Amino acid sequence: MPEAWRITRIGGRAGLPDAQASFLYMQRLSAILTLFLLILGFSLASPHFLSVNNTLTVLLQTSVIGLLGIGLTMVIITGGIDLSVGSVLALSGVMSALAVRSGIPVVPAMSVGVLTGAACGGFNGIVITKLRIPPFVATLGMMLIARGLALQITGAAPISGLGRAFGQLGNGALFRITETQPNGFPTVIFPGIPYPAILLLIVAIGAAYLLRRRQIGRHIYATGSNEEAARLSGVRTDRTKLYAYTMSGALAGLSGNVLMSRLVTAQPSEGVMYELDAIAAAVIGGASLSGGVGTISGTMIGAFIIGILRNGLNMSGVSAFIQQIVIGFVVIGAVWIDQMRNRN
Amino acid sequence: MNQSPLVEMIDIEKHFGGVRAVEKVSIDLYPGEVVGVLGHNGAGKSCLMKILAGAMQPNGGEIRVGGRTIEFQEPNDARAVGIETIYQTLALADHLDAPANLFLGRELKTRFGNLDEPRMLEAARKVLARLNPNFTNLRDPVSSLSGGQRQVIAIARAIYFDTKILIMDEPTAALGPSETKMVADLTLKLRDEGLGILLVSHDMHDVFDLCDRVVVMNKGRVVGSHAIDEVTKDDVLSLIIKGELPADWSARNLLERAE
Structure with a gap:
């Protein structure tokens, strides 16, 4: 292995071996390259693509996929899958909104949403580990259960009138500079860094720390790599999986708060098919659907590829139908890359 | 032997539905001896070893370690009292490297509760070098290592911690001649250090070279338990295949004793 790789290797610490790290490095490189090509292509296609405002929009849109993707990365590394995150996102957002409407202050109300998500994830984990239902089926069930609950408790109607404070998380920004014009209206000099982007960064760093530096992270990798071996080595694989699914649910709850806050309305029908974007983000970022492989930084790159693809296609006036087709091919392509890697 | 046994398995039973995999099996193991556990595939050897390793829970019977009855809920319970296992499958996490597997x-x-990578790497370097001086690629995923190297990691993991009882399930099945010799030498060395070793093997040469005693299982039962010098390979084969000693065994044995 060339010395340069050793220096720049990505999985250097935390028991991720050099050879795997160098492979991830190559894949990471191609993912970053794809990202730059997308940015280059879209900025040529639309002059507004690289504007400050649109960049911030991309950050905002990506943060939801990114938060879901982080949870899914943990689940995918254990060798599982979580199809329920889009529905759990909706249920959690609805629960937060109902909590606000019942008079609970915004921060504890949003915690209700996160706890709802964690409970859904925990339920997934218990069904998978105790009833021995395959993750695909268990989380498919939760996908229907959470969506049905969200629609049932709201009567399928959006919840509005949530107040300014509820919209702060999704619409606020750090370092926003505004100036009051002579006519009394404010103008935005610098739109600031959106709170969702900051939240994503914090959660990503926290999750990467868990996976790389903590025992639970090591056990998540070991469980996905060889579950029986991990169990015989004293890893509590059931508890490890329960942890991963609960985290995935809690992060779906958090992203539900972000999304509903941005709309300042709780939409029980939001987040349909978001799980596929999140899975695609993780797989594009190098996570293997057969388990044992994946990184948070990779998933972040994957989330930005999906986010920029959606935003760029919108900006270039590509219809929503064509967008679906393109993303569909991207997902197939990403899984194909995963298959190729496993064959090596 | 006048020492007290390290471990006693008494009337162990294990059923899978209507299938009796292990029926009222009792085996004990003393410090400084190698006991061979033999039998056909499906005779219940692996099942019994998994029960002793805490990886499987018995339906009946008891396990005494150092005279104390202990119930193993999970592999960690067995490891806590010094029972380590080298599995035939090696039980390694392929995507992780040697230190990560060693300390898994x-x-x-x-x-601060973070993983102490430098300390684990250093410890792994030392213990692996003792078993195989050529082992330098510690940071490679274990999936890319040779069968011998993987075996070394599995062995290192079983002897690095305060081990009193070592279960070896077909430890040489996947190895070449030089590696097989390494494992054999190590087995005898560990025995001399006072470990009790249970060796599950199909290899009659290994068994007669290494074991002090053999226990033969057939259809979930123990059909024979003999000191190695009171049986021949043919006797053991007869126990394995027919579940009984050859008709002339006791006469032959009495004759030998008399000589």
């Missing part, structure tokens, strides 16, 4: 399930941590 009992990772070293820093004061």
Whole structure:
């Protein structure tokens, strides 16, 4: 292995071996390259693509996929899958909104949403580990259960009138500079860094720390790599999986708060098919659907590829139908890359 | 032997539905001896070993370690009393490297509860070098290592911690001649250090070279338990295949004793 790789290797610490790290490095490189090509292509296609405002929009849109993707990365590394995150996102957002409407202050109300998500994830984990239902089926069930609950408790109607404070998380920004014009209206000099982007960064760093530096992270990798071996080595694989699914649910709850806050309305029908974007983000970022492989930084790159693809296609006036087709091919392509890697 | 046994398995039973995999099996193991556990595939050897390793829970019977009855809920319970296992499958996490596998399930941590990678790497370097001086690629995923190297990691993991009882399930099945010799030498060395070793093997040469005693299982029962010098390979084969000693065994044995 060339010395340069050793220096720049990505999985250097935390028991991720050099050879795997160098492979991830190559894949990471191609993912970053794809990202730059997308940015280059879209900025040529639309002059507004690289504007400050649109960049911030991309950050905002990506943060939801990114938060879901982080949870899914943990689940995918254990060798599982979580199809329920889009529905759990909706249920959690609805629960937060109902909590606000019942008079609970915004921060504890949003915690209700996160706890709802964690409970859904925990339920997934218990069904998978105790009833021995395959993750695909268990989380498919939760996908229907959470969506049905969200629609049932709201009567399928959006919840509005949530107040300014509820919209702060999704619409606020750090370092926003505004100036009051002579006519009394404010103008935005610098739109600031959106709170969702900051939240994503914090959660990503926290999750990467868990996976790389903590025992639970090591056990998540070991469980996905060889579950029986991990169990015989004293890893509590059931508890490890329960942890991963609960985290995935809690992060779906958090992203539900972000999304509903941005709309300042709780939409029980939001987040349909978001799980596929999140899975695609993780797989594009190098996570293997057969388990044992994946990184948070990779998933972040994957989330930005999906986010920029959606935003760029919108900006270039590509219809929503064509967008679906393109993303569909991207997902197939990403899984194909995963298959190729496993064959090596 | 006048020492007290390290471990006693008494009337162990294990059923899978209507299938009786292990029926009222009792085996004991003393410090400084190698006991061979033999039998056909499906005779219940692996099942019994998994029960002793805490990886499987028996339906009946008891396990005494150092005279104390202990119930194993999970592999960690068995490891806590010094029972380590080298599985035939090696039980390694392929995507992780050697130090990560060596310490899997009992990772070293820093004061802040983070994984202590440098300390684990250093410890792995030392213990692996003792078993195989050519082992230098510690940071490679174990999936890319040779069968012998993987075996070395599995062995290192079983003897690094305070081991009193070692279960070896077909430890040489996947190895070449030089590696097989390494494992054999190591087995005898560990025995001389006072470990009790249970060796599950199909290899009659290994068994007669290494074991002090053989226990033969057939259809879930123990059909024979003999000191190695009171049986021949043919006797053991007869026990394995027919579940009984050859008709002339006791006469032959009496004759030998008399000589």
